[in-house]
Amino acid sequence: MTASLLDVLRAIRAPVAAILLTLAIGFLLVASITDEPVRAYRDLLFANFDSLSNFALFLNRATPLTLIALGVVFAFRAGIFNVGGEGQLYAGAITTTVIGIAGASMPAIVLFPLALLGGIAAGAVVGWVPGVLKVRLAVDEVVTTLMLNIIVLLITSWLANQVIRDTTAYGAVSWMVPETIWLPPMPLVPRATSGFLVAVVLAFASWVVLFRTRWGAEVRAAGTNLRFAEATGVPAARRVITAMVVAGGLAGLAGSLYVLGVGHRFEQNFSPAYGLVGLTCALLARTHPIGALATALFYAMMLNGAAYMQISTDVPRSLVNLLTGLLVLLMTARLVRAARHA
Amino acid sequence: MTLTALLASVLEQSTPILLAALAAMITLRANILNVAVEGMMLAAAFTAIAVGGWSGSALQGFLAAIVVAILFSQLLALLTLRFSADFIVAGLGINLLAAGGTLFILERYYNSPGGLRPIAFPEIWHIPVGSLSRIPVIGPAFEDQSIIVLIAILAVPLSYVFLYHTPLGSNLRAAGEDEHAARSAGIRIERMKALSLAISGLLAGLAGAQLAMDKLHFFLPDMTSGRGFIGLAATLFGGGLPWMTTAAAVLFGFFGALGDRLQVFAIPSQFVLMLPYLAAILGLTFARWRIHLRNRPAKVTDESA
Numbered sequence: 001m002t003a004s005l006l007d008v009l010r011a012i013r014a015p016v017a018a019i020l021l022t023l024a025i026g027f028l029l030v031a032s033i034t035d036e037p038v039r040a041y042r043d044l045l046f047a048n049f050d051s052l053s054n055f056a057l058f059l060n061r062a063t064p065l066t067l068i069a070l071g072v073v074f075a076f077r078a079g080i081f082n083v084g085g086e087g088q089l090y091a092g093a094i095t096t097t098v099i100g101i102a103g104a105s106m107p108a109i110v111l112f113p114l115a116l117l118g119g120i121a122a123g124a125v126v127g128w129v130p131g132v133l134k135v136r137l138a139v140d141e142v143v144t145t146l147m148l149n150i151i152v153l154l155i156t157s158w159l160a161n162q163v164i165r166d167t168t169a170y171g172a173v174s175w176m177v178p179e180t181i182w183l184p185p186m187p188l189v190p191r192a193t194s195g196f197l198v199a200v201v202l203a204f205a206s207w208v209v210l211f212r213t214r215w216g217a218e219v220r221a222a223g224t225n226l227r228f229a230e231a232t233g234v235p236a237a238r239r240v241i242t243a244m245v246v247a248g249g250l251a252g253l254a255g256s257l258y259v260l261g262v263g264h265r266f267e268q269n270f271s272p273a274y275g276l277v278g279l280t281c282a283l284l285a286r287t288h289p290i291g292a293l294a295t296a297l298f299y300a301m302m303l304n305g306a307a308y309m310q311i312s313t314d315v316p317r318s319l320v321n322l323l324t325g326l327l328v329l330l331m332t333a334r335l336v337r338a339a340r341h342a
Numbered sequence: 343m344t345l346t347a348l349l350a351s352v353l354e355q356s357t358p359i360l361l362a363a364l365a366a367m368i369t370l371r372a373n374i375l376n377v378a379v380e381g382m383m384l385a386a387a388f389t390a391i392a393v394g395g396w397s398g399s400a401l402q403g404f405l406a407a408i409v410v411a412i413l414f415s416q417l418l419a420l421l422t423l424r425f426s427a428d429f430i431v432a433g434l435g436i437n438l439l440a441a442g443g444t445l446f447i448l449e450r451y452y453n454s455p456g457g458l459r460p461i462a463f464p465e466i467w468h469i470p471v472g473s474l475s476r477i478p479v480i481g482p483a484f485e486d487q488s489i490i491v492l493i494a495i496l497a498v499p500l501s502y503v504f505l506y507h508t509p510l511g512s513n514l515r516a517a518g519e520d521e522h523a524a525r526s527a528g529i530r531i532e533r534m535k536a537l538s539l540a541i542s543g544l545l546a547g548l549a550g551a552q553l554a555m556d557k558l559h560f561f562l563p564d565m566t567s568g569r570g571f572i573g574l575a576a577t578l579f580g581g582g583l584p585w586m587t588t589a590a591a592v593l594f595g596f597f598g599a600l601g602d603r604l605q606v607f608a609i610p611s612q613f614v615l616m617l618p619y620l621a622a623i624l625g626l627t628f629a630r631w632r633i634h635l636r637n638r639p640a641k642v643t644d645e646s647a
Contacts, residue, residue, distance in 0.1 A: 033450060081430060133623075137630040142375060142430050143578055144626070147619040150568055158612040276434060283431060316449030321442025328435030329417075333425035 012291075015284045018331035019298075026323045030315050040313040044320075047308035048301050054308070056192035060262050062300035064089065064254040064271070066199040068278025069285070069292035070206050071127070071250035076287040077210060078243035079223035080134060084145030085251045086275025087152035088123040092252025094156045095122035096259045097266035100177030101164055108180035115181060116256050123252015124245045126152060131244025135226075135237045149275065160268045172268035183261035193261030199293070202250070206289035219243045251275070272303065280328055348599065349483035354556070356595025357494045358383070358566075361549035362573025363580070363591040364494075364501050365542040370582045371505060372538035373518035378418055378433035379546045380570025381440035386411040386550025388444040388458070391561040395460025403555065404466060408547035414440065415543025419536040437570075445563050455563070463559040466490070466551075490552040497545065502584040514538055546570070575622030581629065594618040 023041075031037040048058040068085040075082030096119035103111045126148055133139035157172065164174040186192040210216035221229040222236035223243075229236035254274070263270055281299055285291030306320040362379050369376040386407040394403025418436050421427040449455045467489045474481035484491075505511040516524040517534035525531055549569070554561055572594050580587030597617045 083430070083434070133627055133630075137627060137634050139623075139626050139630045140375070142377070143574075144623055146377065146571060147575060147623050150571060150619050151616050154612040154616045158610045162610055273438075276438065279431075279434075316446055316455070318442055318445040318449050318455070321438065322446045323442070325435050325437075325439025325442045328438055329421055329427070329432055332431035332435065333421050333427035 011286060011288075015286065015295075015331055018327060018333075019284070021330055022323050022327040025326060026319060029319065029322075030313075033315050034313045036313055040309050040315045043309040043312050044305040045301060047305050047312075050308075052189060053191060054304070056186075056189050058300055058304050059186065059189065059192040059196040061304050062297050063193055063195045063199045063261070064258055064274050065278050065281055065296035065300055066196075066203060066293050067254035067257070068251045068274055069281040069296050070199075070202060070289055071247035071254075072279050072282035073206065073285075073287045073289050073292050074210070074219070074243045074250070075127070075247040076282065077216075077223045078219050078240045079226060080131060080240060080244055080247075081142050082127070082130070082145055082244065082247050083142055083279065084126060084130060084148050084248070084275070085278045086271065086273065087145070087149035088126045088248040088251030089255040089258075089271060089274055090152050090156045091126045091248075092119035092123040092255030093259050093263075093270065094159055094255075094266055095119045095252070096256040097174050097177060098159065098164060100181055100259070101175050104178045108178070111178070112181040112260075115177070115260065116253075119256025119259070120249045120252045123255065124249040127244045127246075127248020127251070128241065131241040134244075135240050156266070157268055160266055164266070166265065174266040176265045177259060179264075181260060182264055183257065193257065195257035195261040198253075198257065199296075203289050203293040210289060215239070251278075254278075276328075277303075277324065280324065280331070284327075284331055346479055346482045349480065350487070351599040352592065352596050353483060353487055353491055355598040356592045357491045357556075358549040358553050358569050359572050359576060359595050359598070360588060360591040361490075361494050361497065361545050361552065362570050363576035363587050364497055364573075364584075365545035365549065366570075366574040366577040367580070367582050367584065367587050368501060368505075368514075368545070369535075369538045369542045370577055371515050371518045372535045373521070374422075374429050374535060374538065375574075376433060376539070376542055377430055377571075377574065378414070378436035379542065379549075379573055380566055380568070381433075381437035382411040382414045382543055382546035383550040383553065383566045383570050384437075384444060385414050385440040386547040387554035387565050388447075388550075388561050390551045390554040391458050391460065391463070391559070392447075394555065395458070395463050398462070398464055400464040400466040400555065403464070404551050407551040407554075408544055411547030411550060412540055412543035415539040415546070416536070419539045423532045423535055441563070444561070448563065457560055457562040459560040463555075466555045488552060488556045490548055490556065493548060494552070497548075498584060498588045505584065510537075549573070572618045575618045578622050579618075579625040590621075594621075 027037060027041060030040045034040055048054050068089060071088065072082050072085060096115045099115040099118045100111065103114060129148065130141045130144040133144055134141040160172045160174055166173050166175045184194055186194040186196060210220065218229070218234045218236070219239045221234050222239045226236045226240065258270060259266060277299055278296070281295040282292050284295040302320055302323070306317040309315050309319070310317040362383060365379045365382075366376045389410040390403045390407035393406035394400055397403065414436055418432055421432045422429050445455065448458060452458055468486050469484055471485050474485050505515060513524070513529045514534045514537065516527065517529055517531045521531055550566070553565060553569070573591065576590035576594050577587050579590040594617070597614055600614060
């Protein structure tokens with residue numbers, strides 16, 4: 001028991017060090033700006049729990065982050081560097097919206113699963129393409145996922161601006177999806193999306209799938225050494241592709257749940273780089289599903305806390321963007337270094 | 343006359359993309375996929391406006407932009423080469439740091455999160471109007487282009503000569519092609535990679551300076567709007583070869599120039615803007631596919647049938 005506890009401590013030492021170092025640098029910055037750095041930091045980290053409505057917003061923020069991070073976990077475990085979370089998220093969100101709007105006359109019992117599955121499928125397709133290209137032709141997946149992000153964002157921009165745009169609203173937003181297919185709020189926490197529960201369940205399910213099933217073991221084997229796995233009889237290429245489909249599907253689900261549970265429509269700017277932040281969370285958690293849930297919660301706390309911090313003190317909320325950059329720079333340095341020594 | 347206008351517009355659109363493409367190319371030859379070009383461009387664009395507006399000197403703004411971009415590139419080099427961080431993650435970190443840092447400074451020190459517009463901004467040197475009118479069509483297209491456009495055009499043969507006709511350039515390529523072989527030949531890999539990143543920073547700095555200083559004279563938080571990635575796409579499409587990369591960058595610049603005009607034909611601009619990225623994916627896939635076909639084991643044909 002103590003041995004496994006030590007293992008856990010050793011595993012989280014590097015990411016925790018990166019987080020603490022980043023927070024320390026941030027504190028120095030904040031102290032140079034405001035006379036109340038402690039107050040600013042309290043708001044940044046804990047204002048999410050001041051009221052039930054703050055808490056609800058926090059859960060809403062954590063939902064897409066968790067799901068995208070889980071997707072990245074699957075991809076990384078299969079040896080694919082999936083930078084495409086943003087594109088997969090947008091594909092899911094726009095597809096759910098389009099289906100919701102186009103099928104507004106359908107009964108909810110048909111439309112809801114259709115919209116949800118459509119979103120998941122769209123994300124999965126966007127994940128499938130780089131997976132196949134990587135495994136079959138060895139096309140670098142970083143490039144394809146990066147490029148696909150921009151392609152998908154341009155497609156959604158066209159749809160949101162020219163095709164399903166709500167002409168009565170300001171900005172590039174679509175018409176609302178019918179209220180009958182809105183996701184019910186979470187029990188006990190009004191205004192929080194019940195999508196969060198889905199994310200939590202999926203985090204634990206991902207752990208079971210990756211570490212307690214044959215399929216998960218094969219995915220990890222394929223990710224560690226594709227040719228070796230192939231040689232020992234594991235259908236590694238297929239596992240990698242499926243893992244990318246799962247990764248895209250999870251990110252697509254994130255977009256879908258956002259539309260059904262929070263936004264109720266597609267907004268071109270709904271994501272503050274969720275794709276990249278989700279990737280950050282997954283890497284910080286060292287591609288562990290439960291860890292990814294924890295880091296996603298931490299990041300949601302920071303993202304929303306920054307807004308409260310800006311209101312109570314005069315520290316700009318973009319401090320968080322700055323800190324994210326620092327964290328990403330620092331954490332990878334630790335991550336790879338630690339991995340090499342192990 | 344309209345041909346001249348189109349040519350001028352293509353030149354203007356291509357220059358930052360070309361510089362970004364060369365920036366990505368030089369690191370690609372050292373086996374680094376440089377996703378940080380976008381961030382370095384953004385930091386340079388901001389510095390150009392901030393320093394140029396503050397000092398009233400275009401030269402100082404220009405030089406400061408390049409210095410900042412090189413500093414960012416060396417931060418990336420430090421973290422990846424010294425602390426063995428992953429190039430992709432650290433590169434994305436540089437992008438986030440540049441975007442977050444510029445926004446933070448805008449909010450904190452300029453109190454204008456929307457952007458930075460100095461009331462007066464010094465002009466960078468442009469080719470005087472009328473000086474090239476004797477050359478038909480092409481001459482007028484170059485008139486009123488900034489000096490950075492000329493530098494960008496010069497950078498193409500320079501990068502070619504550097505990569506293929508200098509010892510340093512061959513060492514850099516050797517470091518990128520086979521690390522172990524290069525190391526045993528006495529090439530210092532880390533130094534070569536750091537150098538390629540520094541050159542990349544220089545070129546990305548030029549690209550950022552051009553974006554901010556040429557015509558606009560202001561800075562917006564999302565000013566680079568993916569040009570760094572288009573440059574990366576051009577490099578990948580061009581296979582990391584100077585002339586092919588240049589051709590791809592100019593082609594993509596041409597699409598950009600065309601993008602605004604194509605709406606006349608009822609083609610949404612988004613689909614035109616998409617072309618560089620699609621071209622990069624298809625180009626890479628096609629290249630890999632050809633290699634795949636070549637390396638395919640020979641088919642065993644059943645001759646008795």
